[in-house]
Amino acid sequence: DNTQLLHAGVNQWLAPYYIVVMVALTAGTFSAFAQEKFSIGLILPMTGPFASTGKQIEAAARLYMAQNGDTVAGKKVELIVKDDTSAPDVTKRIAQELVVNDKVNVLAGFGLTPLALATAPIATQSKTPLVVMAAATSSITQASPYIVRTSFTLPQAAVGIADWAPKNGIKKVVTLVSDYGPGIDAEKYFKDRFLFNGGQVIETLRVPMRNPDFAPFLQKVRDLKPDAMFVFVPSGAGAALMKQFAERGMDKAGIKLIGTGDVTDDDILNSMGDVALGVVTSHHYSASHNSPLNKKFVEAFTKANHGLRPNFMAVGGYDGMRVIIEAARASKGGSGEALLNAMKGQSFESPRGPMLIDPQTRDVVHNVYIRKVEKVGDQLFNQEFSTIKDMKDPGKAK
Ligand code: PHB
Numbered sequence: 001d002n003t004q005l006l007h008a009g010v011n012q013w014l015a016p017y018y019i020v021v022m023v024a025l026t027a028g029t030f031s032a033f034a035q036e037k038f039s040i041g042l043i044l045p046m047t048g049p050f051a052s053t054g055k056q057i058e059a060a061a062r063l064y065m066a067q068n069g070d071t072v073a074g075k076k077v078e079l080i081v082k083d084d085t086s087a088p089d090v091t092k093r094i095a096q097e098l099v100v101n102d103k104v105n106v107l108a109g110f111g112l113t114p115l116a117l118a119t120a121p122i123a124t125q126s127k128t129p130l131v132v133m134a135a136a137t138s139s140i141t142q143a144s145p146y147i148v149r150t151s152f153t154l155p156q157a158a159v160g161i162a163d164w165a166p167k168n169g170i171k172k173v174v175t176l177v178s179d180y181g182p183g184i185d186a187e188k189y190f191k192d193r194f195l196f197n198g199g200q201v202i203e204t205l206r207v208p209m210r211n212p213d214f215a216p217f218l219q220k221v222r223d224l225k226p227d228a229m230f231v232f233v234p235s236g237a238g239a240a241l242m243k244q245f246a247e248r249g250m251d252k253a254g255i256k257l258i259g260t261g262d263v264t265d266d267d268i269l270n271s272m273g274d275v276a277l278g279v280v281t282s283h284h285y286s287a288s289h290n291s292p293l294n295k296k297f298v299e300a301f302t303k304a305n306h307g308l309r310p311n312f313m314a315v316g317g318y319d320g321m322r323v324i325i326e327a328a329r330a331s332k333g334g335s336g337e338a339l340l341n342a343m344k345g346q347s348f349e350s351p352r353g354p355m356l357i358d359p360q361t362r363d364v365v366h367n368v369y370i371r372k373v374e375k376v377g378d379q380l381f382n383q384e385f386s387t388i389k390d391m392k393d394p395g396k397a398k
Pocket residue numbers: 111112113114134135136137181182233234235262
C-alpha cells in the first residue's frame with residue numbers, strides 16, 4: 001500500500017546517511033579508545049643465541065615502568081613485547097604489524113644491527129619514531145630520520161681502549177671481530193686510532209657472527225705472538241671466546257686480551273672465572289659504576305629478576321624507556337614528528353652516568369670508561385678507573 005511505499009522510499013533515501021553516521025560513530029568510538037593508550041612496540045630477540053639481550057632489555061623496560069608509573073598525559077602506557085628470534089625479516093614484519101594493526105606510537109628494542117636496519121624503512125614510511133636500545137653500528141641512525149639511539153656506538157667504545165693500550169706497554173696487536181656492522185666499526189676505529197697513537201696492527205681477523213668457532217683464529221693469534229688481542233664480539237658471545245682463550249693458554253703465552261666491553265658483559269662475567277681477571281676494556285656501562293643512581297638501579301633490577309645482574313643492554317632499555325616516556329609526557333601522548341622532536345635533546349642522568357640525545361644526530365652522547373676486571377668480594381666486576389667525558393659518536397664527526 002501507499003504507506004509502505006512511502007516508508008520504503010524514505011528508508012531508501014536515508015540509508016546512505018544512516019551508514020555514514022554509523023561509520024562516523026564507530027570510528028569515533030575506536031579512536032577515542034585508541035587515544036586512551038600510549039603504545040610501545042618492543043621487538044627483541046627472546047629466543048636463540050641473543051636471548052640474553054631480549055631478557056635484559058625487557059626486564060629493564062618493565063622496571064622503568066614499575067618505578068615511574070604506567071600512565072602518561074592521562075593515557076595508559078601499553079608495552080607490547082614481541083620475539084623476533086633475531087631474524088631481520090621477522091623483525092620487519094612484526095614492526096609492520098605493530099604499526100598497522102596495533103597503531104603503536106613508537107617502535108623500540110632492536111637487539112642486533114641487521115634487525116634495526118631491516119626495520120628502518122617502516123619507521124620512515126609510517127613516520128613512527130624507532131628507539132634503538134641495543135644495536136650499535138654507527139650508521140644505524142642514518143638509516144631513517146625517525147631513529148633515536150639509547151645504546152652506544154662501537155666507534156665510541158673502540159677509541160677509548162686504542163688510546164689506553166699504547167700508553168700501557170701494548171704496541172703490537174691482532175684484532176679479532178665478529179664479521180658484521182659493529183665488528184667492522186670496532187676494527188676500523190680501533191685500528192685507525194691505535195696506528196695514530198704509534199701502535200702496530202699486525203693482523204685483522206673476522207669471525208662469523210653466528211655460531212663462531214674461535215679455535216682456528218686463536219691458534220693464528222698465538223702464532224703471531226702480539227702483545228695483545230683486541231676483541232669485539234656481540235653481547236652473549238664473550239663466554240665462549242674467553243673459555244677458548246683460556247683453553248689455548250693464550251694468557252699463559254703472555255698475550256693480553258683487550259676490547260670493547262661487550263666481551264666482559266656483566267650478564268656473563270661472573271661465570272668466566274679467573275681467566276677474565278685483568279682484562280681491560282672500554283665501554284659506557286659497568287654494573288659497578290660508582291653512583292647512587294646506579295646502585296639503586298642494580299639493586300632494584302637484581303631484586304626484580306631473581307639475582308640477575310644488569311648489563312649494558314639493560315641500561316640501553318632502561319634509558320630508552322626514559323626517553324620514550326618523557327617524550328610522551330612533553331608531547332601530551334603524541335606520535336610521529338611531535339613525539340620524535342620531544343626525544344631529541346633530552347639530557348639526564350642514567351645509571352651509566354650523564355647522557356644526552358644529540359638533537360642533530362639523534363645518537364647518544366655519554367662517558368666512556370676504561371675498566372679492568374677485578375674481584376670484588378667473590379664476584380668479578382669491570383672496575384672503572386678512567387673516564388673520557390661526553391663522547392659523541394666518532395663515526396659521525398666528519
Ligand atoms: C649489534 O648487532 O649492533 C650489536 C650487538 C651486540 C653488541 C653490540 C652491538 O654487544
